[in-house]
Amino acid sequence: MVEIENPTTLINKDYESIELVTFAEWIEGFERLANLGVGLILEPGDDVYLIQNQLDLIDLIALDFSNFDDGRGYTQAYLLSKRWKYVGEIIGINAHLDQLQFMIRSGVTSYQLLESYKGSNEEDYSNGFSLCYQAAANNNGLNLQY
Amino acid sequence: MYKYSEKDTQFLVERVDQFEKQLNRYLSGELDEDKFRSLRLRNGLYMELHAHMLRVAIPYGILSSNQLRALADVADKYDRGFGHFTTRQNIQFNWIQLPEIANLLRDLTDVGLHAIQTSGKATRNITADPLSGLTEGEIEDARPYCELIRRWFNLHPEFSWLPGKFKIAINGAKLDETALRIHDLGLRLVKNKKGELGFSVYVGGGLGAAAMIGPETASFVPIEDILSYLESAMRIYNLKGRRDHQKKLRIKFLVRELGAAEFSRLVDEDWQQTKNDPELKLNLKELQSLKEDFELPIDPINLKGFRDEVDFNYSIWKKNNVRSHKVSGYSIVTISLTKLGSAPGDATSEQMRILAKLGDQYSSSEIRTTKRQTIVFPFVRKDEVFDLWKSLEENDLDSPHQGTLAQIVACPGRDYCDLAKAVSIPIATRVQERFNEMNKLLDIGDLNINISGCENSCAHHHIADIGLLGMQKNGEEYYQITLAGETLHETNIGKKLGPSVSSETVVDAVENIVNVFIDNRKSEEKFTDVFKRIGIEPFKEKVYG
Ligand code: HEM
Ligand code: SF4
Numbered sequence: 001m002v003e004i005e006n007p008t009t010l011i012n013k014d015y016e017s018i019e020l021v022t023f024a025e026w027i028e029g030f031e032r033l034a035n036l037g038v039g040l041i042l043e044p045g046d047d048v049y050l051i052q053n054q055l056d057l058i059d060l061i062a063l064d065f066s067n068f069d070d071g072r073g074y075t076q077a078y079l080l081s082k083r084w085k086y087v088g089e090i091i092g093i094n095a096h097l098d099q100l101q102f103m104i105r106s107g108v109t110s111y112q113l114l115e116s117y118k119g120s121n122e123e124d125y126s127n128g129f130s131l132c133y134q135a136a137a138n139n140n141g142l143n144l145q146y
Numbered sequence: 147m148y149k150y151s152e153k154d155t156q157f158l159v160e161r162v163d164q165f166e167k168q169l170n171r172y173l174s175g176e177l178d179e180d181k182f183r184s185l186r187l188r189n190g191l192y193m194e195l196h197a198h199m200l201r202v203a204i205p206y207g208i209l210s211s212n213q214l215r216a217l218a219d220v221a222d223k224y225d226r227g228f229g230h231f232t233t234r235q236n237i238q239f240n241w242i243q244l245p246e247i248a249n250l251l252r253d254l255t256d257v258g259l260h261a262i263q264t265s266g267k268a269t270r271n272i273t274a275d276p277l278s279g280l281t282e283g284e285i286e287d288a289r290p291y292c293e294l295i296r297r298w299f300n301l302h303p304e305f306s307w308l309p310g311k312f313k314i315a316i317n318g319a320k321l322d323e324t325a326l327r328i329h330d331l332g333l334r335l336v337k338n339k340k341g342e343l344g345f346s347v348y349v350g351g352g353l354g355a356a357a358m359i360g361p362e363t364a365s366f367v368p369i370e371d372i373l374s375y376l377e378s379a380m381r382i383y384n385l386k387g388r389r390d391h392q393k394k395l396r397i398k399f400l401v402r403e404l405g406a407a408e409f410s411r412l413v414d415e416d417w418q419q420t421k422n423d424p425e426l427k428l429n430l431k432e433l434q435s436l437k438e439d440f441e442l443p444i445d446p447i448n449l450k451g452f453r454d455e456v457d458f459n460y461s462i463w464k465k466n467n468v469r470s471h472k473v474s475g476y477s478i479v480t481i482s483l484t485k486l487g488s489a490p491g492d493a494t495s496e497q498m499r500i501l502a503k504l505g506d507q508y509s510s511s512e513i514r515t516t517k518r519q520t521i522v523f524p525f526v527r528k529d530e531v532f533d534l535w536k537s538l539e540e541n542d543l544d545s546p547h548q549g550t551l552a553q554i555v556a557c558p559g560r561d562y563c564d565l566a567k568a569v570s571i572p573i574a575t576r577v578q579e580r581f582n583e584m585n586k587l588l589d590i591g592d593l594n595i596n597i598s599g600c601e602n603s604c605a606h607h608h609i610a611d612i613g614l615l616g617m618q619k620n621g622e623e624y625y626q627i628t629l630a631g632e633t634l635h636e637t638n639i640g641k642k643l644g645p646s647v648s649s650e651t652v653v654d655a656v657e658n659i660v661n662v663f664i665d666n667r668k669s670e671e672k673f674t675d676v677f678k679r680i681g682i683e684p685f686k687e688k689v690y691g
Binding site for chain 2: 071072075102130
């Protein structure tokens with residue numbers, strides 16, 4: 001696709017390959033990119049409020065969780081999913097197994113683990129909790145008590 | 147007394163299971179140092195100079211006698227027979243072996259205790275007035291609110307990876323025993339003109355190298371809207387807090403950089419979008435049920451004709467350690483753990499068991515801890531105070547230090563802490579040795595001396611009458627002195643006296659400061675009153691000559 005300068009691709013939840021642009025590329029050329037069915041990578045420092053009014057132009061949003069201690073992605077996921085009701089896929093990329101419970105409840109709809117977790121036994125990680133003490137973006141199937 | 151339900155206990159067990167897996171992955175090399183650090187801190191585990199330190203939460207500073215016994219057992223089984231009560235009402239164990247931690251935590255789940263979020267970049271254990279529910283004139287007992295807010299932010303998916311730690315204090319009394327305006331977020335229970343209950347909110351306080359008093363960001367948030375307001379404050383912090391600079395992580399830096407007005411505006415803008423979300427309303431039914439759980443276990447008694455014993459030592463102790471209770475026939479008794487040479491706040495397992503037993507006998511099995519590292523028996527019958535004192539005396543727990551300057555608050559300092567620049571505990575001991583005459587102590591009256599071994603300010607030196615901060619100068623230990631910090635009636639950060647003083651001369655300096663106070667004091671004036679009246683100069687002159 002000539003219009004995209006440095007394409008990265010990602011397999012979405014339907015196993016289709018989808019091209020991703022960076023946040024800066026999107027902001028600069030969203031009118032041009034809008035019809036191409038591209039996804040967007042949001043780094044923790046990117047201002048998610050800037051795309052608030054363009055969400056129906058974006059097929060998929062990838063939030064980058066590679067920095068274990070940087071929690072901004074959880075708020076980005078919350079805003080997209082709960083507040084702005086984004087209906088596309090919100091995929092957490094470079095995810096850490098220890099943080100899946102937080103990502104999913106914040107509104108991330110699918111995830112791709114960091115390479116280093118390949119071959120890990122998911123059983124060694126959280127098995128989830130029998131109750132949750134708060135309502136969050138995603139409360140599906142959870143026993144809430146607050 | 148409020149107790150966790152079976153479901154809550156099950157949650158604690160699940161959290162220990164999860165932590166044990168994380169620990170095992172670390173021990174087998176599968177989990178790297180950095181990630182483990184982030185995970186272990188969320189569970190109160192620090193790596194210290196000689197061993198591992200584990201901080202266990204004492205929610206709102208309240209323990210049942212059984213919980214205290216369980217802590218004593220932990221001290222014996224996993225530590226060297228003692229624990230350390232902290233200024234945030236928690237307890238720390240300093241000599242824990244890494245592979246045993248999961249077993250230790252599992253033992254504690256049986257009595258509803260845990261280490262969840264006692265450290266790390268998330269919402270910490272919430273502090274309340276240790277006298278909640280006990281004193282006259284309280285606006286409302288803060289503890290049910292503390293508990294609802296604690297639950298809400300327990301493993302909260304959006305706010306568990308904040309830029310820095312997040313400490314909340316809630317006060318429902320007239321005087322502020324919680325020091326709420328030096329917390330990241332402080333809540334004061336207030337009533338509006340219509341008599342409705344709500345909170346005024348203060349954000350961005352904190353001590354450390356840049357001590358700040360939190361400005362008010364909202365003057366009245368109705369109680370049912372408090373969760374959404376707190377979420378909005380944390381959301382703005384999560385997105386905009388300084389993650390780029392290790393020393394600017396706390397919310398106080400964000401509030402200072404944006405300005406309180408702009409920060410409040412951003413929070414308010416976010417809050418307008420969520421405050422009507424029914425999912426975020428405080429659960430008033432649960433609140434009611436918690437209020438019942440926190441009801442006092444005593445009824446007024448008529449002790450007409452009762453005459454207390456006459457005994458010289460008893461009367462000295464009673465003057466400083468016994469306060470009036472709002473329920474007639476009862477007293478509030480404070481027990482000081484200070485002893486020459488031992489770290490302030492330290493308690494041996496034997497002392498904990500004695501306190502648990504006496505708590506059963508004299509205080510409806512409830513025991514509280516305070517920010518001055520003392521123990522409170524909240525429900526002692528007036529006609530049993532003497533018997534309690536006798537038992538304390540037999541067990542060497544009758545220190546009359548409480549309410550005098552000898553009740554020093556000190557952090558572990560260089561004896562235990564690898565961040566320390568100087569010792570704290572030995573300075574406390576030397577000050578206590580200098581002022582070892584009871585008559586003199588009683589004459590001086592209540593005067594707070596707090597000693598921190600470095601700028602992290604664990605001992606709250608900024609809000610003491612006399613604060614000492616340990617530092618290094620040319621490889622030697624020096625102490626910076628601050629005067630007249632306070633939080634009870636109003637919040638003030640202590641003023642720097644002048645150049646730091648050497649370890650040799652620091653106790654002389656303290657004595658000089660106390661003497662200036664005594665020489666200038668009029669009738670009932672407190673240290674801060676005198677300081678406000680005469681200013682810092684007379685103190686400077688005396689200390690630096
Ligand atoms: C020896 C183990 C300890 C270590 C390594 C330690 C470490 C720290 C650090 C690094 C900070 C600053 C955090 C920041 O500003 O972001 C801090 C703050 C604090 N610590 Fe400790 N601490 C220890 C023991 C204690 C003890 C024993 C107490 C209570 C007596 C305590 C109470 C506090 C309090 C109240 C603060 C907050 C001060 C503020 O408002 O800025 N800590 N601690
Ligand atoms: S104030 Fe400094 S020396 Fe003291 S416990 Fe805290 S970090 Fe350690």
